[in-house]
Amino acid sequence: MTIKQVVMDSSLEVCQEIDEILSRLSLKPETVADPRMVYDRINQARDPISEAKSLLYITRNKGAVVRPCPGTSHYTCCDYTILHTGTFCTMDCAYCILQAYFHPPVLQYFAGLDQIKQSLTHLFSQNRIFRIGTGEYTDSLIWERFTPGPRFLVDLFAKQSNCLLELKTKTVNVESLLNLDHNRKTVLAWSVNTPAIIRSEEKGATRLETRLKAAKRCEAKGYPLAFHFDPLVLYDGCEADYARVVHDIFSHVRPESIVWISLGSFRFMPALKSIIEKRFPSSTICYGEFILGLDNKMRYFKPLRIQLYQKLVTLIQEYAPNVRVYFCMEDQEVWEKTLGFFPREKGELGHLLDRSAVSHCRLNPNLL
Amino acid sequence: MNSFNPVRSISLTDIRLDDTRFQITAREENLSSLTRSIKTVGLVCFPTVWAADTGFVPVSGFRRIQAVQSFSETEKIDCRIMPADAEMACAMQAVADNAFARELTPAEQVRAVKLMNRFMDPAQMARQSLGIFNRQLNQGFIAALLAVSTLPPEAMILLENGNLGLKPARRLTGYDKDTIDVLIHIFSRIKASSGKQLDIITCLTEVCKIEHIRPGTLFEENGLQAVLKRDTGDPGQKGDQVRQYLFRRRFPNLEQTRQRIKSGLGRLLSGKSLRFHLPENFESTVYGVSFDFTSLDEFRNQAQVLRSMADHPDLKGILER
Numbered sequence: 001m002t003i004k005q006v007v008m009d010s011s012l013e014v015c016q017e018i019d020e021i022l023s024r025l026s027l028k029p030e031t032v033a034d035p036r037m038v039y040d041r042i043n044q045a046r047d048p049i050s051e052a053k054s055l056l057y058i059t060r061n062k063g064a065v066v067r068p069c070p071g072t073s074h075y076t077c078c079d080y081t082i083l084h085t086g087t088f089c090t091m092d093c094a095y096c097i098l099q100a101y102f103h104p105p106v107l108q109y110f111a112g113l114d115q116i117k118q119s120l121t122h123l124f125s126q127n128r129i130f131r132i133g134t135g136e137y138t139d140s141l142i143w144e145r146f147t148p149g150p151r152f153l154v155d156l157f158a159k160q161s162n163c164l165l166e167l168k169t170k171t172v173n174v175e176s177l178l179n180l181d182h183n184r185k186t187v188l189a190w191s192v193n194t195p196a197i198i199r200s201e202e203k204g205a206t207r208l209e210t211r212l213k214a215a216k217r218c219e220a221k222g223y224p225l226a227f228h229f230d231p232l233v234l235y236d237g238c239e240a241d242y243a244r245v246v247h248d249i250f251s252h253v254r255p256e257s258i259v260w261i262s263l264g265s266f267r268f269m270p271a272l273k274s275i276i277e278k279r280f281p282s283s284t285i286c287y288g289e290f291i292l293g294l295d296n297k298m299r300y301f302k303p304l305r306i307q308l309y310q311k312l313v314t315l316i317q318e319y320a321p322n323v324r325v326y327f328c329m330e331d332q333e334v335w336e337k338t339l340g341f342f343p344r345e346k347g348e349l350g351h352l353l354d355r356s357a358v359s360h361c362r363l364n365p366n367l368l
Numbered sequence: 369m370n371s372f373n374p375v376r377s378i379s380l381t382d383i384r385l386d387d388t389r390f391q392i393t394a395r396e397e398n399l400s401s402l403t404r405s406i407k408t409v410g411l412v413c414f415p416t417v418w419a420a421d422t423g424f425v426p427v428s429g430f431r432r433i434q435a436v437q438s439f440s441e442t443e444k445i446d447c448r449i450m451p452a453d454a455e456m457a458c459a460m461q462a463v464a465d466n467a468f469a470r471e472l473t474p475a476e477q478v479r480a481v482k483l484m485n486r487f488m489d490p491a492q493m494a495r496q497s498l499g500i501f502n503r504q505l506n507q508g509f510i511a512a513l514l515a516v517s518t519l520p521p522e523a524m525i526l527l528e529n530g531n532l533g534l535k536p537a538r539r540l541t542g543y544d545k546d547t548i549d550v551l552i553h554i555f556s557r558i559k560a561s562s563g564k565q566l567d568i569i570t571c572l573t574e575v576c577k578i579e580h581i582r583p584g585t586l587f588e589e590n591g592l593q594a595v596l597k598r599d600t601g602d603p604g605q606k607g608d609q610v611r612q613y614l615f616r617r618r619f620p621n622l623e624q625t626r627q628r629i630k631s632g633l634g635r636l637l638s639g640k641s642l643r644f645h646l647p648e649n650f651e652s653t654v655y656g657v658s659f660d661f662t663s664l665d666e667f668r669n670q671a672q673v674l675r676s677m678a679d680h681p682d683l684k685g686i687l688e689r
Contacts, residue, residue: 074652287574289619291649301622302651303689333653 002054003027003090003107007038009059017148018058018111024146025056035059035106042104049279052105053090061085061110065119069136074294075329076343078262079350081132083120083165085149086110089139091170091204094280095231098137100272109143113152124160129354129367135168135189144173151176158183161364164259164357166226170205172214178221184361187259188218189226192249194241197233201285208245212252219257224360226259230328231266232308234288234300239311246315255320259360260353263309264328267299295329302333309338324356373451375414377444380437384423385430390462392472392479394528396431403435411436416448416465418458424449427458428465456487460500467502474534475527477501481510482517490514515541522552531555533562539569547573550583557596560607568607571614586617625650625689632682640673650689 003025010031012018022029032038038057045051065084071077088098088107098105123130134140134153144150150167154177157165167177168189177188190211193201198208206214215225227249232242266285273286286298293299309327316325326349327334335342343349351368358365415429426433427450436445450458463480466472472480484493484500490510497505516527516537523540526532532540532555540548551569560568576583586592595609616623633644645656657674661667677683 284577287578289621291622291651293651299651301619301625301649303625304621331653 003056004054005030006056006058007032009035009057012058012060012111015111017113021058021109021111021143021147029058038106039104042106047279048104049099049275050092052088052107053092055107057106057108058111059108060112061115065110065116066123066132072295072297072329075331076327076335076349077329078131078326078353079347080136081123081130082136083116083132083134083153084110084137085116085134085140086138086143088137090142091139091202093170093203093205094201094276094283095233095266095268095272095285097268097272099275099279100269101137109147109149113149116153117156120156120163123163126162127367128162129357129363130163131166131350131353131357132163133166133168133189135166139169139171140167140189141169141171141173144171144176151180154180154182154186157185160185161362162367164361164363168226168228170202170211172206172210174214174218177223178217182221182223184222184224185363187224187226187357187361188215189228190215191228191230192245193229193231193233194238194245196235196237196241197285201233201280201283208248212248215249216252219253223257224259225253225257226261228262228264228328229312230262230264232263232305232312233266233285234304234308235284239308242308242312243315246312246319250319255323258320258323259356260324260326261316261320262326262328263312264330265300265305265308267293267297267329269297273298294331305330306334306337309334313338324352326353373416373448375446375448377446378417378424378449380433380443380445382423383417383433383445383447384420384425385433385437387420387422387425388430389425390418390427390458390483391430392463392466392476392483393430394473394475396434399431399435399438402431403438406432406435407439411446414446414448416450416458416461418450418455419452421452425458427462459483459487463500464502467500472501473528474537475524477534478513478516478524478527478537481505481513485514512538512541519548520552522556523548526552526555531559533565535562536565536569539566543573547576547583550587553587554596554610557603558607558610559603560611564607564611567611568614571611571618575614575617622649629686629689632686636677636680636682636686640677642670642673642677646686655687 006022006025006027006029008018008029008031010033035057038055042048042052042055061084063084067082067084069077069080069082086109087102088105089096090107123132141150153165157163158181164185164187166187166189168191170191174188177186192208192211195208198205219225229242229245266288268286270292276283276286289301289304290298291301299305313325316323325339332342332344343352355368357363358368411432413429413432415432416427417424418427424447433445436442450461463484466476467480480501481493488496490507493500493510494505494507497503516534519537519540523532523537527534527537540551551572554568555565572583572586576586592610592613595606595613598606598609600606629646637644641659643658645658647654659670661670
């Protein structure tokens with residue numbers, strides 16, 4: 001999706017960071033005093049979601065810069081920390097929950113590296129491990145070519161030893177990061193899917209092979225890596241296709257470079273279904289055997305989820321027996337029937353991932 | 369407005385009962401009670417007609433005019449006459465006359481907005497709705513009713529006789545002709561609540577999308593035809609069976625598990641007065657058992673039954689799904 005308009009919060013002072021974005025986008029910004037003017041413009045469009053993807057609103061984060069991942073009720077969460085650098089995305093994945101999550105969705109870039117630095121400095125001084133990611137409400141690297149943000153973060157994290165930064169993406173925008181002195185504190189993570197799903201459901205995202213080649217380049221520069229099979233989509237032949245993705249990953253990168261691999265099957269707020277039907281009429285992704293989960297999100301009927309997870313876990317463990325595999329938002333039954341154990345205690349999954357983070361990213365082991 | 373229009377006695381033969389442009393009610397076949405009332409007390413309210421070039425077109429009081437026509441001895445009827453240049457006012461009165469007397473049925477609402485749409489767009493209609501429809505209608509709802517008015521006449525008949533709810537009818541407007549025809553065909557042979565109709569629409573259309581088949585192909589499937597042709601004598605039961613069939617097609621694994629567990633439960637609970645509570649959609653792992661008792665002995669008996677159930681082979685199958 002191409003950015004057609006840039007709107008800037010009038011209270012922002014032009015600085016080097018904003019200068020860089022504007023000059024690289026080659027668009028003259030319109031300034032607004034009230035964000036409601038942006039919301040109105042988006043809401044009045046025939047397709048507000050598409051409109052939002054072409055309108056970049058540069059503003060300052062007026063809420064919490066760092067916040068714990070909200071997780072979901074009844075399913076096991078990994079105690080992640082979100083670094084809130086922006087919202088929404090320029091890619092157009094049919095399954096993207098952000099389409100239904102924001103009212104209205106606004107493609108925001110939060111300027112103010114000083115603000116981010118201040119919030120992170122507070123975390124850097126604590127005696128515990130933090131796994132921090134920017135990919136919860138947006139793709140971590142969509143602005144890599146336009147802003148100094150990702151470079152700034154990699155540099156900042158390199159200078160401490162209790163926090164890991166995970167940049168999660170479906171892009172291959174890593175060029176400006178390759179030669180940084182990252183000190184292994186930044187994990188470059190890719191969301192992966194089968195070529196069939198990428199082709200049909202991930203409009204504007206890069207091909208799987210391109211992502212894996214980018215991962216390989218990052219590995220060569222010493223970056224720790226992660227892969228997220230999320231969302232896993234069930235369709236005829238999906239097991240063989242996902243097996244092929246696992247094979248492709250390990251034919252590009254070494255298991256030792258991988259900090260973790262997560263698995264999560266497609267789940268969505270019921271409101272997303274009508275959005276997908278309207279915006280992606282040829283997509284059948286929302287017509288799986290979904291039931292209403294305990295957290296009021298639609299999920300695949302559990303035996304179907306377990307069946308695919310079992311196949312994938314077995315295969316991943318054949319290639320990489322020591323790589324930490326975990327589930328994003330699954331329950332005890334799923335864990336036990338696929339991985340053979342369940343991180344029952346509060347914070348136990350987080351602790352398992354912290355251990356992996358410590359060993360791959362040279363974090364302070366005394367904090368475990 | 370009506371009170372300023374004169375009441376005149378006009379010849380029944382001058383009234384164009386075949387011109388139903390203002391009629392939003394269904395045609396009433398049985399007029400005997402109305403006829404009896406008019407014969408006894410006369411016309412309590414005068415019908416309204418529009419003085420068109422071709423004759424008097426009924427605006428409101430279709431049934432009253434028909435009832436009076438049925439008296440062989442009468443040739444004239446007192447009517448309120450609307451002038452020739454007041455066609456829009458006639459339309460408003462045709463709707464208001466019914467809407468202020470009682471709540472309009474879904475089919476009447478559809479016909480009413482279609483009638484008013486000849487004179488005003490949905491936005492104007494929404495602004496004036498309180499005065500015409502006796503309720504505030506929003507523009508989106510009016511547009512939806514207008515869309516329903518474009519459905520085939522068979523759909524309007526189903527809407528009229530209650531075999532198609534307004535919400536399912538609105539949903540139908542989003543589909544192509546083939547899909548609409550198949551669903552109308554199904555709804556004309558069953559009886560189901562609006563919620564069940566929506567389930568049927570959703571399952572049928574989604575199965576077609578998943579399997580890339582035409583609705584007609586699914587409709588012709590032996591299983592569905594067997595249900596539709598079954599002589600149950602109860603269209604409500606047939607509606608449930610159609611819905612169940614389409615659920616099985618749409619959620620094959622879930623329904624198969626449900627059936628298997630239902631059979632297992634049947635064997636497990638045979639002869640026992642226990643209630644077994646399954647987790648909804650088998651997502652949770654929490655099961656429940658409950659029973660009633662009136663004495664310590666009964667409690668002891670039920671506890672014994674519970675203990676014996678633990679070794680029943682079907683219980684393991686139910687818990688493992």
